[in-house]
Amino acid sequence: SRRKTVCPAAGEHPLQYNYTFWYSRRTPSRPASSQSYEQNIRQIGTVASVDQFWRFYHLIRQGDLSGHSDHLFKEGIKLHVGDESNRSGGKWIIRLRKGLASRFWENIILAMLGEQFMVGEEICGAVVSIRFQEDILSIWNRTSNDQMTTSRIRDTLRRVLNLPTNTIMEYKTHNDSLRDNSSFRNTKISL
Amino acid sequence: GTRIIYDRKFLLDCRNSPLAR
Numbered sequence A: 001s002r003r004k005t006v007c008p009a010a011g012e013h014p015l016q017y018n019y020t021f022w023y024s025r026r027t028p029s030r031p032a033s034s035q036s037y038e039q040n041i042r043q044i045g046t047v048a049s050v051d052q053f054w055r056f057y058h059l060i061r062q063g064d065l066s067g068h069s070d071h072l073f074k075e076g077i078k079l080h081v082g083d084e085s086n087r088s089g090g091k092w093i094i095r096l097r098k099g100l101a102s103r104f105w106e107n108i109i110l111a112m113l114g115e116q117f118m119v120g121e122e123i124c125g126a127v128v129s130i131r132f133q134e135d136i137l138s139i140w141n142r143t144s145n146d147q148m149t150t151s152r153i154r155d156t157l158r159r160v161l162n163l164p165t166n167t168i169m170e171y172k173t174h175n176d177s178l179r180d181n182s183s184f185r186n187t188k189i190s191l
Numbered sequence B: 001g002t003r004i005i006y007d008r009k010f011l012l013d014c015r016n017s018p019l020a021r
Helices: A034-040 A050-059 A101-113 A147-161 A174-180 B008-015
Strands: A014-025 A041-049 A068-074 A090-097 A123-130 A134-141 A169-173
Touching: A014 A050, A014 A101, A041 A050, A050 B008, A068 A101, A090 A101, A090 A147, A090 A174, A101 A123, A101 A134, A101 A147, A101 B008, A134 A147, A147 A169, A169 A174
Parallel strands: none
Antiparallel strands: A014 A041, A014 A068, A068 A123, A090 A134, A090 A169, A123 A134
16 A cells, blocks of 8 residues: 555545646647656645645636646556556546536546545546647546456446537557557547 | 545535635
């Protein structure tokens, strides 16, 4: 078990796991390399309770800038597909038309913090990526070839986000992301 | 072990508690 660096204060509501907020900004002019990726990502802070989460969440303005991403990951997991926690993993990707990301992002992270996915230790974290024409949500898990887990994550997403039945959800393994050097292009599985 | 589960409504209610500000 990971050593926790942050603890709930007296009277606060503890979370099952500590989570760390990250922020990153895309620099479209430069090719995406792991070096520029590491340079562009910034750790904002770690929370151990529901109360601490809301204090951070209120501080972060979301949805008003194009070309940035907010990340909420379990403490200790690095936001790189090559990290040990992510090596065999993958992610569900949901593309959203502009205007929906804030609400959907909040619902995804509340489901994650509240342990609604019921997949043991599988969830790593979630990302919202604010783009120019569309926004992208993703949720990462540890074991991409565990179909029971990935199906359960997909079904929970449909439920908590109340997704229209025609919403396209795509699953992509991190190996595929490494291979084509893109997080969202050329997705292999589409359901 | 036990898992700490919260539903959405509970989490949203906590949003307005004095501890969350």
